Amino acid sequence: MSASxxxxxxxxxxxxxxxxxxxxxxxxxxxxIDFFSTPSQIPASIFIHGNSxxxxxxxxxxxxxxxxxxYVHLSCVEFDTPGLLAAKIASNLNGEYLQLSSSxxxxxxxxxxxxxxxxxxxxxxxxxxxxxxxxxxREMPSTVIPALLKLxxxxxxxxxxxxxxxxxxxxxxxxxxxxxxxxxxxxFPQYTxxxxxxIIRSRKPEGVDDAFYCSYTSILLRVLYRFCRDLNELLxxxxxxxxxxxxxxxxxxxxxxxxQPHLKAATQNVHLRQGIQQIQxxxxxxxxxxxxxxxxxxxxxxxxxxxxxxxxxxxxxxxxHDRRLFAKHHGMQRxxxxxxxxxxxxxxxxxxPKPFNFERLTAIFHSIADTPYLITTNLCAQLATLVNLHxxxxxxxSGLNNxxxxxxxxxxxxxxxxxxxxxxxxxxxxxDF
Amino acid sequence: xxxESIESCKRFIREKILxxxxxxxxxxxxxxxxxxxxxxxxxxxSNSALLIGxxxxxxxxxxxxxxxxxxxxKDFAKKALVINLNGLIHTDDRLSLKSMCKQMxxxxxxxxxxxxxxxxxxxxxxxSLQNSDQKKALIxxxxxxxxxxxxxxxxxxxxxxxxxxxxxxxxxxLGVTLRLDVMDRMEKxxxxxxxxxxxxxxxxxxxxxxxxxxxxxxxxLFIDTSCFNRTLCKAWNKHINKLLDENEAAYNxxxxxxxxxxxxxxxxxxxxxxxxxxxEDNTTLSGQxxxxxxxxxxxxxxxxxxxxLSTLEICLVxxxxxxxxxxxxxxxxxxxxxxxxxxxxxxxxxFEDCNRNTVIKAFEHLQALEIILPVTGHGAKTQSQYQLxxxxxxxxxxKSAVKRFEELPTEVQQWAExxxx
Numbered sequence: 001m002s003a004s005x006x007x008x009x010x011x012x013x014x015x016x017x018x019x020x021x022x023x024x025x026x027x028x029x030x031x032x033i034d035f036f037s038t039p040s041q042i043p044a045s046i047f048i049h050g051n052s053x054x055x056x057x058x059x060x061x062x063x064x065x066x067x068x069x070x071y072v073h074l075s076c077v078e079f080d081t082p083g084l085l086a087a088k089i090a091s092n093l094n095g096e097y098l099q100l101s102s103s104x105x106x107x108x109x110x111x112x113x114x115x116x117x118x119x120x121x122x123x124x125x126x127x128x129x130x131x132x133x134x135x136x137x138r139e140m141p142s143t144v145i146p147a148l149l150k151l152x153x154x155x156x157x158x159x160x161x162x163x164x165x166x167x168x169x170x171x172x173x174x175x176x177x178x179x180x181x182x183x184x185x186x187x188f189p190q191y192t193x194x195x196x197x198x199i200i201r202s203r204k205p206e207g208v209d210d211a212f213y214c215s216y217t218s219i220l221l222r223v224l225y226r227f228c229r230d231l232n233e234l235l236x237x238x239x240x241x242x243x244x245x246x247x248x249x250x251x252x253x254x255x256x257x258x259x260q261p262h263l264k265a266a267t268q269n270v271h272l273r274q275g276i277q278q279i280q281x282x283x284x285x286x287x288x289x290x291x292x293x294x295x296x297x298x299x300x301x302x303x304x305x306x307x308x309x310x311x312x313x314x315x316x317x318x319x320x321h322d323r324r325l326f327a328k329h330h331g332m333q334r335x336x337x338x339x340x341x342x343x344x345x346x347x348x349x350x351x352x353p354k355p356f357n358f359e360r361l362t363a364i365f366h367s368i369a370d371t372p373y374l375i376t377t378n379l380c381a382q383l384a385t386l387v388n389l390h391x392x393x394x395x396x397x398s399g400l401n402n403x404x405x406x407x408x409x410x411x412x413x414x415x416x417x418x419x420x421x422x423x424x425x426x427x428x429x430x431x432d433f
Numbered sequence: 434x435x436x437e438s439i440e441s442c443k444r445f446i447r448e449k450i451l452x453x454x455x456x457x458x459x460x461x462x463x464x465x466x467x468x469x470x471x472x473x474x475x476x477x478x479s480n481s482a483l484l485i486g487x488x489x490x491x492x493x494x495x496x497x498x499x500x501x502x503x504x505x506x507k508d509f510a511k512k513a514l515v516i517n518l519n520g521l522i523h524t525d526d527r528l529s530l531k532s533m534c535k536q537m538x539x540x541x542x543x544x545x546x547x548x549x550x551x552x553x554x555x556x557x558x559x560x561s562l563q564n565s566d567q568k569k570a571l572i573x574x575x576x577x578x579x580x581x582x583x584x585x586x587x588x589x590x591x592x593x594x595x596x597x598x599x600x601x602x603x604x605x606x607l608g609v610t611l612r613l614d615v616m617d618r619m620e621k622x623x624x625x626x627x628x629x630x631x632x633x634x635x636x637x638x639x640x641x642x643x644x645x646x647x648x649x650x651x652x653x654l655f656i657d658t659s660c661f662n663r664t665l666c667k668a669w670n671k672h673i674n675k676l677l678d679e680n681e682a683a684y685n686x687x688x689x690x691x692x693x694x695x696x697x698x699x700x701x702x703x704x705x706x707x708x709x710x711x712x713e714d715n716t717t718l719s720g721q722x723x724x725x726x727x728x729x730x731x732x733x734x735x736x737x738x739x740x741x742l743s744t745l746e747i748c749l750v751x752x753x754x755x756x757x758x759x760x761x762x763x764x765x766x767x768x769x770x771x772x773x774x775x776x777x778x779x780x781x782x783x784f785e786d787c788n789r790n791t792v793i794k795a796f797e798h799l800q801a802l803e804i805i806l807p808v809t810g811h812g813a814k815t816q817s818q819y820q821l822x823x824x825x826x827x828x829x830x831x832k833s834a835v836k837r838f839e840e841l842p843t844e845v846q847q848w849a850e851x852x853x854x
Contacts, residue, residue: 031709034447041448049734051741051802110522110532143580147521153453153493154519154576168734171803178611179488183698184705187734190741226842227787229743268787271794350768352819408816412789 018066023202024195025059028188032063035184039126043183044152046162047134047169050188053231056164057132059188064128070096071128076136082144086112089129093119096127109147113155120157127159134163138174145172146180190229197221199231200238212250216242219256223263228270236273237266295416298389303369304382305417308407310365311392312414313428315353315407319360321430326367349411349429355395355404358383368423438665439716445660446708450653450701456491456498458645462632466607467499469630473605474503474513474570481597481606481627483578485613486634489696492609495634496574513570520580526551526589529581530558537562551588563602570603578608582618590619594626638695646691646700647684651677653704654718672717682720686727693731703730735826738802739834744845745787746795747838748774750804751849753824754831758853764808764821767796771818781844793818 015033022029035042048056057073064071072092079085090106097119106112119127129151131137137145147154148161163182165172191199197217204213220238228234244262245255300308317325348354362379386392387405395404407414411426418425456463472478486492503509516536523529530551539561562569573593575581581590596604608615616624616631636642654673658666676683690703706726707718715722739750752773756765771792778784787795799805805822826834835841835849 034443034709038444038448041444041451043451051738054741108522108524108528110524110528113522114532114535141524143521143524147519150521154522166801167803168738170734181698183702185702187737189737226744227791228745229741268791270787270791272790350766350772352766352768352816410816410818 014066018062021062021066022055022059023198024191025055025188028059028186029063031186032059033067036063036067036069036126036128039158042126042128042158042160044160045149045182046160046184046186047182048162048164048186048188049166049168051190051229052166053233054188054190055231056188057130060130060162060164064130069128070125071130073130073132075132077133080136080139082109082140083107085109085131090115093127097122097125109144113151116151116155116157116159120155124158127157128162129159130162130164132164134165135167135171137163138172138177142174142177146178149180149182191231193221193225196225196229196231196234200235203235203238205239205242209250215250215252216245216255216259219252219259220263223259224267224270227267230271233271237270241266295413295420300386300417301382302421303371303378304386305421306369306423307361307365307379307382308386308391308409309414309418309423309425310361310368311356311386311405311407312409312425313368314356314360314364316348317428317430318348318354319356322360322364325428325430326364353406353408355406357402357404361405368428438661439711439713442656442661442665442669443708443711445656446654447705450704454491454494454697456494459491459495459634462634463495463499465632466495467502470499470503470572470605473572473603474509477568477570477603479597479600479602479604480630481594482608482630482632483615483627484607484609484632484634485615486611487636487696488611489698490634490636491697492611492634493576496607496609500572500574511569513572515572515574517574518576518581520575520577524580526584529584529589530554534558552592555592559596559602568602570605573604573606575606575608578610579612579615579618581608582615587620587623591623591626594623597628598626636695642695643688643691646695646697647677647687649697650687650700650704653701654708676718676720680720683718683723686720686723690727690730699730703727706730733830735804735830736834736837738804739826739830740837740839742798743795744841745792746799747835747841748777748845748848749792749795749799750826750831751835751845752777753805754826754828754849755851755853757824758828762824764823765805766821767793767818770796777848781848784842784844 014037015030018033019026019029035046048060050056061073072089074085074088076085079088086109087106090112093115106115116127129148131148137148148163151161152159169182169185200217200221201213204210217238220241221234224234224237228237241259241262245258248254248258313325361383362376365379383392383405387394391407391409393406393408395406414425466482466484469480469482473480484492484496500515503513514537516533518529518532523532537558539558562571575593581587584590593604593606596602597606612618616627616629619627651673654677655670656666661669687700687703690699693699703723703726706729707722710722710725711718739747742750749770752770753765756769756773757763771789774792800807800822804825806825808821808823831849835846
């Protein structure tokens with residue numbers, strides 16, 4: 001008996017067929033085909049990792065489909081306990097091997113192993129379990145990952161577990177997990193620029209001239225590639241922007257000139273998925289349009305806005321500057337000796353808001369709001385509303401006596417609020433830079 | 434050599450490597466265990482033992498080879514019953530009990546009476562086993578024994594060791610574990626019933642062992658006449674001999690890996706990587722193949738991950754590295770990284786900077802890749818941009834990643850090389 005006769009599938013034809021479906025993944029594909037083309041050579045566990053959108057799941061599924069190997073693919077986000085995981089795998093297994101429609105009460109890994117043992121007695125075909133987003137397995141009990149990696153040893157069935165994740169294997173160690181290592185490690189590198197182009201072009205919309213789409217995509221990628229290498233995002237961008245150039249003739253220059261302003265906006269919007277509407281009104285200069293609309297939509301009362309700004313100033317200014325900032329006659333600043341002392345002190349805009357108490361808040365409020373008189377109860381009510389809206393958060397468990405607060409909104413938001421009541425917040429912020 | 438034969442050669446070798454290992458070495462320990470089991474089965478002499486050794490040293494293989502040898506003896510099947518439990522899947526006593534019943538084929542006996550505590554159930558099982566047929570010796574194999582110590586009250590261990598201790602019926606309990614401190618994890622009442630018999634499988638790490646490892650590699654890489662014709666075999670095996678005996682590079686690769694991790698699995702991985710380099714254009718293994726394979730096995734995965742980042746993300750990584758240098762590894766938050774990045778972008782007018790939201794997305798991507806890990810212990814109320822993170826990479830790693838990175842703008846490269854201190 002020669003080794004080549006062992007092969008049930010003609011490798012070369014299958015191979016080229018599979019490789020054709022997976023541009024840019026030839027090396028990884030070869031490795032998988034080598035393993036899976038002979039049932040006796042399937043390793044017990046394979047760990048596949050690489051950045052997101054590098055075709056990990058697609059490659060595994062295409063290879064297994066192409067070689068007609070029985071497998072079950074599930075995502076650990078969806079099946080997030082060992083019980084659910086085992087039940088799903090067992091029901092799939094029973095369907096394949098025992099022709100049963102349901103699993104009989106499989107609710108733990110132990111019962112899964114029993115099912116596997118039963119199935120292996122009937123048919124000794126290999127069975128592959130593909131677990132996507134395997135990093136979620138870390139949230140299960142610490143025995144799950146070692147058990148899955150040792151599934152073949154425990155069950156004596158020709159079963160292979162493929163774990164797919166964005167993370168390195170080093171990151172899988174946590175808490176009390178014991179030492180274990182998948183037998184085969186396979187890395188999927190990011191697609192190169194040319195591979196990206198090839199894939200985007202293969203998804204060309206119907207009825208579009210080849211050469212035209214070619215020049216369109218290369219212009220697009222030349223601008224965007226620096227900001228984003230995620231293939232999904234690039235595909236989305238290509239689809240979104242195609243509307244703009246659809247009717248143009250195939251001339252590099254005209255395409256570039258039409259696209260350029262939009263692409264500049266697009267680089268600012270990578271991953272944000274704001275859609276074509278946003279892209280079309282790029283000419284109007286509105287830096288934080290979404291934020292301003294959020295502020296106006298909220299429609300806080302007039303004094304609540306001032307209270308919020310007072311909270312912001314209290315959080316981001318040190319109390320020692322209060323007198324200088326808010327008192328009418330604060331006198332001259334005393335000249336200090338040259339500050340040779342180099343302390344590692346960073347602006348609160350960078351390290352985060354500091355807590356303040358109620359007295360300080362009312363004092364700052366009265367000095368900036370310029371109100372004749374507003375009774376404290378009203379202020380308290382407004383404050384409670386702001387806390388409920390999560391614009392201000394309460395800190396600690398200080399109770400009713402001396403409650404402390406922190407402002408929970410950013411500089412851009414507070415500037416937008418200030419603009420609605422014609423108050424320049426920024427001039428009141430002491431920066432320690 | 435034709436490309437066809439090299440393909441089948443590759444397949445043949447890979448099959449040999451991937452086959453479950455056969456047990457070798459540790460003759461003394463093996464005889465010891467064999468004797469214990471034989472005494473339990475044929476002389477009805479109860480006992481208990483522990484088998485301790487590091488991961489991948491062949492504990493399970495040893496047990497299986499002993500059981501296989503016993504199974505070949507006549508009337509073993511009639512006289513003994515082997516029950517396998519694994520701490521990884523039998524995570525509590527209820528599951529263990531269920532599995533035990535199944536392996537004794539007693540499911541219907543216990544099904545209706547599962548109330549009561551573990552000891553009662555255990556007694557019930559044993560009595561029904563003795564009623565049902567002639568006396569059988571029970572051999573319990575507890576894989577990952579240390580995990581059974583975590584069970585409530587350790588009642589499974591207590592009952593099994595108690596059975597072995599009382600010696601009423603023939604019971605042999607073997608715990609297999611990789612923890613040397615397993616004895617300390619047992620409760621006092623459990624320990625007092627244990628026989629204190631431990632078998633250690635501690636691999637030696639010396640020149641003799643390494644020579645046997647080379648021999649192992651040779652046996653894996655050899656092809657034989659059962660599948661290939663004689664001339665091919667001769668040529669290939671001669672080539673392998675030459676490679677392992679005379680080629681300095683190949684020898685050194687195996688040695689280096691052996692010095693780092695001396696279990697068989699890692700050597701297997703190295704060979705798998707090496708033979709995957711065979712192909713039509715490369716019909717013989719060379720020292721270079723081994724060197725590249727070793728690089729694959731021990732390579733730094735972080736660098737590969739960093740290769741796949743976008744320019745913006747690399748900029749953030751560089752900013753975090755610099756912050757780490759300035760503040761001596763203190764945790765950083767988004768605002769610090771962003772202001773550092775802005776400072777750089779402002780100084781280089783040719784460099785297009787991104788708006789805040791895009792940078793936030795890039796930062797979140799780094800977080801998803803766990804290049805930065807959040808500092809725990811802060812309240813959930815911290816705003817996301819002030820949440821502190823620990824940077825996970827060393828300055829050296831960032832440096833070499835920047836060097837490897839393709840198409841990185843020159844100003845970013847210069848920025849990365851900047852010496853801040």
